[in-house]
Amino acid sequence: MLNRILSTAEIEFRIALRNRWVAMGAAMMVLFSLVLSAAGTGATGVAADPLSVIVASLVSLAVYLVPLIALLVSFDAVAGEAERGTLALTLAYPLSRGSLLAGKLVAQTVVLALAILAGCGAAALMGFAMGGREAVQGLGALGRLFWTSLLLGMAFLSLGHALSCLARRASGAAAMAIGLWLAVIVLYDLGLLAAVVADDGGAFTTRVFPYALVLNPADAFRLFNLAASQSVDAASGLSGAASSIAVWKPLAALLLWPVVAALLARLSFERVQP
Amino acid sequence: MTILMLCNLTKRYDGRAALDDVSFRVAAGERVALLGHNGAGKSTLMKTVLGLLMPDGGSVDVAGHAPGSAVARAVTAYLPENAAFHPALTGREMLRHCLRLRGQPAHQADALLEKVGLADAADRRFGSYSKGMRQRVGLAQALIGAPRLMILDEPTSGLDPISRRDFYALLDELAGQGTAVLMSSHALSELEARTDRLLVLSKGRLVAEGTLAQLRAEAQLPLEVRITPRRDVDGTVRALFPEASGEGVLRFPCALRDKLDALSRIAQARDLIVDFDIHAPGLDDLYARISQRGAA
Numbered sequence: 001m002l003n004r005i006l007s008t009a010e011i012e013f014r015i016a017l018r019n020r021w022v023a024m025g026a027a028m029m030v031l032f033s034l035v036l037s038a039a040g041t042g043a044t045g046v047a048a049d050p051l052s053v054i055v056a057s058l059v060s061l062a063v064y065l066v067p068l069i070a071l072l073v074s075f076d077a078v079a080g081e082a083e084r085g086t087l088a089l090t091l092a093y094p095l096s097r098g099s100l101l102a103g104k105l106v107a108q109t110v111v112l113a114l115a116i117l118a119g120c121g122a123a124a125l126m127g128f129a130m131g132g133r134e135a136v137q138g139l140g141a142l143g144r145l146f147w148t149s150l151l152l153g154m155a156f157l158s159l160g161h162a163l164s165c166l167a168r169r170a171s172g173a174a175a176m177a178i179g180l181w182l183a184v185i186v187l188y189d190l191g192l193l194a195a196v197v198a199d200d201g202g203a204f205t206t207r208v209f210p211y212a213l214v215l216n217p218a219d220a221f222r223l224f225n226l227a228a229s230q231s232v233d234a235a236s237g238l239s240g241a242a243s244s245i246a247v248w249k250p251l252a253a254l255l256l257w258p259v260v261a262a263l264l265a266r267l268s269f270e271r272v273q274p
Numbered sequence: 275m276t277i278l279m280l281c282n283l284t285k286r287y288d289g290r291a292a293l294d295d296v297s298f299r300v301a302a303g304e305r306v307a308l309l310g311h312n313g314a315g316k317s318t319l320m321k322t323v324l325g326l327l328m329p330d331g332g333s334v335d336v337a338g339h340a341p342g343s344a345v346a347r348a349v350t351a352y353l354p355e356n357a358a359f360h361p362a363l364t365g366r367e368m369l370r371h372c373l374r375l376r377g378q379p380a381h382q383a384d385a386l387l388e389k390v391g392l393a394d395a396a397d398r399r400f401g402s403y404s405k406g407m408r409q410r411v412g413l414a415q416a417l418i419g420a421p422r423l424m425i426l427d428e429p430t431s432g433l434d435p436i437s438r439r440d441f442y443a444l445l446d447e448l449a450g451q452g453t454a455v456l457m458s459s460h461a462l463s464e465l466e467a468r469t470d471r472l473l474v475l476s477k478g479r480l481v482a483e484g485t486l487a488q489l490r491a492e493a494q495l496p497l498e499v500r501i502t503p504r505r506d507v508d509g510t511v512r513a514l515f516p517e518a519s520g521e522g523v524l525r526f527p528c529a530l531r532d533k534l535d536a537l538s539r540i541a542q543a544r545d546l547i548v549d550f551d552i553h554a555p556g557l558d559d560l561y562a563r564i565s566q567r568g569a570a
C-alpha cells in the first residue's frame with residue numbers, strides 16, 4: 001500500500017513541477033515575503049528584532065496566501081481526472097480511494113512546504129541582513145510560522161480535494177475553491193466583526209466569539225502565531241478579543257483541521273461515481 | 275473455465291434502466307465483443323463489472339470474487355473509453371506508475387511500449403500524442419501483469435486499419451495465453467471475425483448472442499443476387515428471373531438456403547449473362563436489423 005501511495009505522490013509531484021505550481025508557489029511566497037520585510041521594518045520602533053517583526057507581518061500575509069496556493073494546487077485532483085476519463089481507470093487499479101487521496105495529499109504537501117520554505121528563507125535572509133546577530137531571536141517565531149502554515153495549507157489541500165469530489169468538472173471545482181477561500185478567509189472575519197459590533201459587548205462577544213474565532217482554521221493560525229510570539233496583529237482588528245483565548249485552543253484547532261478536512265475529502269470521494 | 279459471469283444484471287440511472295436483466299459468461303481464452311449503439315449501456319456494463327458502479331439488481335462474479343474486490347482488481351485490466359492521461363506526463367512515466375500500482379517492476383515499461391509500437395515516443399509528453407498513440411498507451415497499461423480478464427471499452431475507435439490489425443493480433447496472443455477478453459464497439463465493421471462471440475446490446479437489453487455466422491443466420495437476412503445481362507437479351511433474362519428488379523443490373527433477394535438453386539438458374543442462362551455477383555449482407559445491415567428487432 002505504501003508503495004502505491006508513494007508512486008502516486010511521485011507522479012503527482014511531477015505534474016505539479018511541470019505545471020509550474022512549485023515554481024509559482026515559491027515565487028509568490030518569496031516575493032511577498034521580501035516586500036513585507038522591506039515595508040514592515042521601516043515603520044516599527046519596537047524593541048523586537050527585525051526578523052520577529054518580519055514574521056509578524058508574514059503571519060497576516062500567509063493567512064491569505066497559503067490557503068490560496070493550497071486550493072489552487074488541489075482543486076483539480078479528482079474533477080480533473082474525472083474530466084480526462086482516467087478516474088475510472090485509476091479506481092479500477094488495485095489502489096484504494098484513500099490511498100489515491102493520500103498520494104495526492106503527500107505530493108501537494110511537499111509542493112506547499114517548498115513554497116512556504118522559500119518564503120521563510122527569504123524572510124530569514126532579510127532579517128539577518130537587517131538585524132545581524134540579533135535576528136537569531138526571531139528564528140523560533142519563523143519556525144513556528146513554517147509548521148503552522150503547513151498545517152493550515154494541508155487543511156485547505158484536503159478541503160480542495162473535497163470540493164474536487166463534489167464538483168463534477170474542474171471548472172466547477174475552481175469556482176467552488178474561490179468561493180471557499182472568500183468565505184473562510186475574508187467573509188468569516190468580516191461577519192464576526194459585524195456581529196461583535198452589533199452585539200456591543202453582550203453574550204455573543206464573550207461566549208460565542210472566542211470559539212467562532214478558534215474554529216476557523218485561518219483565524220486559529222493567526223491567533224496561535226500572534227499569541228505564541230506575543231506580538232500584536234495590526235491587520236486583523238480582532239486582536240483585542242483574541243488576547244483572552246488560551247494558546248492551546250488555536251493550536252488544537254490547527255492540528256485537528258487537517259485531519260477533519262482529510263476525512264471530509266475521503267467521505268466526499270466515496271460518493272463519486274466515475 | 276468461466277472467468278466472468280453476469281446474472282440478471284440491472285442498473286438504473288434515475289429510474290431509467292441502463293442495463294436490463296443482462297446475463298452472460300465469458301470463459302478463459304475467449305474473446306467476446308459487446309456491440310451496441312451509443313447509449314446502449316456498454317460502458318455502464320463494464321463499469322459495473324469493474325465494481326465502479328453498484329448494480330441495482332443481479333450479480334457479477336469475476337474469477338470467483340466480487341467485482342471491485344482486491345482479487346478482482348488484481349486480475350482485471352481495463353481500458354476506459356476515451357481515456358487521456360495527464361498531458362504533462364510522458365508515456366514512460368505513466369506506464370512506470372501503472373506498473374508500480376500493480377506491484378510489477380517499473381523497468382517493464384519499455385518492453386510494454388515496444389510491444390504497442392510506441393518505443394520512439396516513450397519520452398514525449400502525453401499531450402503531444404495522437405488519438406491512436408493515446409489508445410496504444412491505454413492498451414499498454416492493460417497488458418500489465420498478464421491479466422485474467424480484460425475489459426476494453428471501444429479499444430479500436432480512433433485506430434487506423436494497420437493499428438487495428440496489430441490490436442487484433444495482440445488480442446489473439448492474449449486469448450492464447452488464457453486471458454478472457456470482453457471488448458465493446460459501436461461499429462460492427464470494426465470487429466471483423468476476430469472475436470469468438472458477439473453480444474448485441476440494445477437499450478440495456480441483450481438482444482442477440484452468438485458467432486457472427488450464427489447471428490447472420492438468425493437474423494435471416496437474404497443474400498442479394500446481382501446479374502448483368504447482355505444488352506440485346508435484356509428482356510429474355512428478365513423473363514427468366516421475374517422476381518428481379520433494377521435497370522441495367524438486375525437484383526433480387528435470395529434466402530440463404532436457396533443459394534444453390536439461384537446459382538444453377540444462373541448457370542442455365544450463362545450465355546445470356548455478362549456477369550453476376552452474390553452479395554452477402556453487410557455487417558452493418560445485420561446489426562441494424564438486430565438492434566431494430568431488439569428495440570421493437
Ligand SMILES: Nc1ncnc2c1ncn2[C@@H]1O[C@H](COP(=O)(O)OP(=O)(O)O)[C@@H](O)[C@H]1O
Pocket residue numbers: 287288292310311312313314315316317318319
Ligand atoms: N452517470 C450517468 N447518469 C445518468 N445517466 C447515465 C450516466 N451514465 C450513463 N447514463 C445513461 O445510461 C445509458 C447507457 O450509457 P453508456 O453505458 O455510456 O452507453 P454506451 O457505452 O453503450 O454508449 C445512456 O442512456 C446514458 O445516457
Ligand SMILES: [Mg+2]
Pocket residue numbers: 313316317318355427
Ligand atoms: Mg460507452
